[in-house]
Every structure is written in C-alpha cells, then in structure tokens.
Amino acid sequence: MTIIDAIKIAFRSIYANRLRSLLTALGMIIGVASVIALIAIGQGTQQGVKQEIMGLGSNLIFIQPGSSTDQSTGSKGGRGSSTTLVLSDVDAIMDAEIDGLYGASGQINFPAQAIGGGNNDRVDVVAVDAEYAYVRDLNMEYGSFISDNDVTRKAMNIVLGHAIADSLFPTGDPIGENVRINLGSRFGFNFRVIGVLSESGGQNVQDASVYIPIPSLMNRLRFLKNPTGGTTIQQISIKIDENVDEVVIKSELEDVLMMEHAVLEPDFIINSQNDLVSAASAVSKTLSILLGSIAGISLIVGGIGVMNIMLVSVTERTREIGIRRAVGALSKDIRLQFISEALVVTIGAGIIGVIVGLTIAIVINGRVIAGQQMITVIELWSVLVAFGVSSIVGLISGSYPAHRASMLDPIVALRSD
Incomplete structure (x- = not known):
C-alpha cells in the first residue's frame, strides 16, 4: 500500500x-x-x-524615591513609598553640570476629576516645572505649555492632554476656558486652559493627563511639604545625550543626590528607559x-x-x-x-x-x-x-x-x- x-x-x-x-x-x-x-x-x-x-520621551533617565532602609526595622521602602525627593534636587542636578545631561524636571502626580465645558472626566494631574515639555518631548497642538513665568507667578494655568481636551470640549477651542480640578471631595481648584498637547496615539498616558505648575498647588496642599521644608516630588525626569554611557550618568547622578541628601546609601531609585523596557x-x-x-x-x-x-x-x-x-x-x-x-x-x-x-x-x-x-x-x-x-x-x-x-x-x- x-x-x-x-x-x-x-x-x-x-x-x-x-x-x-x-x-x-x-x-x-x-x-x-x-x-x-x-x-x-x-x-x-x-x-x-x-x-x-518609549512614548514617555527619548533618551530619558527617571529618578524616584524608594529603597530607603528603616534603621529601626531594617526594612526597605518600595518605589515611590518614601518622600526623599524634593524639588531642590532638580536644581542640584542641573548645578552639577554633568556631561551629556541636557535637562531635568520634577513632577507630582494626582488622580483627579476634571470638569469643564459642561463635561467631566477622570484625569491624571501632573504638576510640573517649565522644563518638563523639553525633557519629555511634548508637542503642542494649540496654545503654549507652562512657562517659567507661570511657575514664578504660581499661575492657575493648565495644559490639557489631547484626549481630555476632546472629552471636555468636543465642539470648541478650549483655550481660555475654565477647568475645575477636584482632588477628592475636599479640594477643588479652578484653572484656565492655556494649551492642548498634540495627540500621542497608542496607549500613551499623556493624552489622558493635564499639566499644571508645581507651585500652583504646593502652598495649598500641606502633604506636598517634606519634613525638611522642601516640596516633595514623585519623580525626576532627566534628558541625556543618546551617545553618552548611561551607567556613567547614573553613577554621577547617584553621587550628586547622595551628597544632597547627606546619606551613605541611596534613598532613591535610578532607572533609564532601557532598564524599564528590559x-x-x-x-x-x-x-x-x-x-x-x-x-x-x-x-x-x-x-x-x-x-x-x-x-x-x-x-x-x-x-x-x-x-x-x-x-x-x-x-x-x-x-x-x-x-x-x-x-x-x-x-x-x-x-x-x-x-x-x-x-x-x-x-x-x-x-x-x-x-x-x-x-x-x-x-x-x-x-x-x-x-x-x-x-x-x-x-x-x-x-x-x-x-x-x-x-x-x-x-x-x-x-x-
């Protein structure tokens, strides 16, 4: 057969x-x-x-609080569980003039409800400084991003992510409109829209975020204050030259912050985009x-x-x-x-x-x-x-x-x- x-x-x-x-x-x-x-x-x-x-920007290094050892228990805090980073750390990093480091920006994130144009939506509020747009490669569709003047004046200005602008103001130009940000049931603040980001596409979180100057809220919310009196931040984003050695940059950043914090062991975590991707x-x-x-x-x-x-x-x-x-x-x-x-x-x-x-x-x-x-x-x-x-x-x-x-x-x- x-x-x-x-x-x-x-x-x-x-x-x-x-x-x-x-x-x-x-x-x-x-x-x-x-x-x-x-x-x-x-x-x-x-x-x-x-x-x-990778949609967060290009050639980035992120610094977050964490891995601080509790001397009484010997335990370590997880990423973001401590309050070791303050706004002045950003200035210390820039003052160090590290080769291949182009910019640094601090940020604070809050989940909140945004109300505007007769609509409302859940948003991620990102309190930032004026360098944030440059460091994170943000592009504007309308208006402008937060400026040094906005930060200095503690202006109640806000920049909307593309998806949030479409959600709150689907039929009109949101520039100049008012948006109220409710942080839970106790805190609510009114902001004026000065810009809308270009659509990033995909699942990038910036489309569903809104951006405000850090000083606009830090004097109104006590929990932003570090025990030392500085403004607590959740992350520092750093833009570096694509040709520099990430390991060298991270080592220099670690030295700067350990000296700034006066600690013998890092009370922060440093990761590059490549680390996060891996x-x-x-x-x-x-x-x-x-x-x-x-x-x-x-x-x-x-x-x-x-x-x-x-x-x-x-x-x-x-x-x-x-x-x-x-x-x-x-x-x-x-x-x-x-x-x-x-x-x-x-x-x-x-x-x-x-x-x-x-x-x-x-x-x-x-x-x-x-x-x-x-x-x-x-x-x-x-x-x-x-x-x-x-x-x-x-x-x-x-x-x-x-x-x-x-x-x-x-x-x-x-x-x-």
Whole structure:
C-alpha cells in the first residue's frame, strides 16, 4: 500500500464517520487556535508596554524615591513609598553640570476629576516645572505649555492632554476656558486652559493627563511639604545625550543626590528607559510563555482525545482489519492506514486552528475589552510551533492505536462480530 492509497482510505473512513471525526478534531482546533491567539496577545502586550515607555520621551533617565532602609526595622521602602525627593534636587542636578545631561524636571502626580465645558472626566494631574515639555518631548497642538513665568507667578494655568481636551470640549477651542480640578471631595481648584498637547496615539498616558505648575498647588496642599521644608516630588525626569554611557550618568547622578541628601546609601531609585523596557519585556515574555503553555495543555488533551477515538476505531473495525490481512495486506499497511487517519484529522484540525487563531488575533487587535485596548502581534514562529506540535501530537497519538491494529491476528480478527 502506498502513502497515497493510505490517505485515500483515511479520507473515506473520516467521511464515513463525519461527526465523530469533527468532535475528535475539535480539541486540536481549540488548542492550536488558543496557542496562536494567546501568544499574539502576550506579544502585543510586550510591544504595547515598550511603546508606552518609549512614548514617555527619548533618551530619558527617571529618578524616584524608594529603597530607603528603616534603621529601626531594617526594612526597605518600595518605589515611590518614601518622600526623599524634593524639588531642590532638580536644581542640584542641573548645578552639577554633568556631561551629556541636557535637562531635568520634577513632577507630582494626582488622580483627579476634571470638569469643564459642561463635561467631566477622570484625569491624571501632573504638576510640573517649565522644563518638563523639553525633557519629555511634548508637542503642542494649540496654545503654549507652562512657562517659567507661570511657575514664578504660581499661575492657575493648565495644559490639557489631547484626549481630555476632546472629552471636555468636543465642539470648541478650549483655550481660555475654565477647568475645575477636584482632588477628592475636599479640594477643588479652578484653572484656565492655556494649551492642548498634540495627540500621542497608542496607549500613551499623556493624552489622558493635564499639566499644571508645581507651585500652583504646593502652598495649598500641606502633604506636598517634606519634613525638611522642601516640596516633595514623585519623580525626576532627566534628558541625556543618546551617545553618552548611561551607567556613567547614573553613577554621577547617584553621587550628586547622595551628597544632597547627606546619606551613605541611596534613598532613591535610578532607572533609564532601557532598564524599564528590559524589565517590562522580561515580565511580558514570562506572560507569553505562561499563556502559551496553558494553551499548549489543550493540545495535549486534544491528542489524548485523538488516541482514544482511534482505539475505539480499531475495536470497531477489527473485522475490516482481518479482511484486509486475509487479502494480502501486511502489518505495515495496517499501521500506515491508521497513522494516516490520525494525521489527516490532526493536520486538518491544525489548519483550521491556525485560521481560527489568526482570525481571533486580527479581530481583537485595537478593540477595547474590559476598558483596555487590546494589541496583538502575530508571530510566524507561533503559527509554525502550534501547527507543528499539533501534527507531532497527532502522529504520537495515532502510533499506539496503529501498532495495536497491525498486531491483530487475522484469524481472530475475522471471527470478530
């Protein structure tokens, strides 16, 4: 018996048992589709996080409070859990005149409710200085960003992210309009719109943020005051030359701030964009592997289903096997016949699974699900792996039933009802 003959017989057998064959293939279809779709989601998440981090600006280093050791307990504060950074640290960094350092800007973030134009929306309030737009590469669509004069005068001016401007003022130019920022139920302040940022696109947080001068609120909110009397900030963003050694810059920044804070161990954390991308990529890769592994289990389950059905098929077709052996079919012919049937089912299921998985990945790409915009990235290797594994599982699953069928005694098989 040739392979072509075995495949023809396999198709006839599958057609004769269409429903059972479909149910057998269903597990493999779901498994292959799951592997492709979940890996696409995992890869998309990785790319989305990377784009969001790189969308913060270019050639950036971030300094945040944290890792301060409590002398009484020996414990360390997590990132952002302490109040070790103050606004004067920004001046100390700039006064150090570090080679390759172009600018530094401090910031404070608050979740708040913005009300304007008869509408309201949840926003991230970012209190900044005048250098922030330069350091973070912000572009204006309308008006201007916060200036040195705004900071000096403690002006109640505000710059809107593109999405917030569209939400509050969908039909008109917001420049000169009033926006009220409510920080919980106790604090509320009125600001005048002086600018709107250009749309950044993707999932960049700047579209959903509003920007105000740091001094506009620091005298009104006591919790912004550090125990030493300085203004507590949550992050310092630093713009550096793309050709400088990040390690050297970070070392010099550490020396400056440790001297400024008069400490022997850093009470702050320094990370570059590349550090953040590497950390996020490691987490996303782990997520992709986990999702792919979970989906891969369904392939194994599908393979067990194929083996089970093939064993049932061998039992049901015992007499047929006996007749084939009686008319001259060899053991290897019977083995080839049943392996061919298993492969036809699993390869067909693999092809359908690939189509379903790709369709799912394409359909959900860019859609908002549970408040989160989905990004999917289809990788050729994930398609090849899913299809290849399904075929191998099919071959393995069909081997034992095929071997069992080939070992049947022709005389005993012919006596079977």
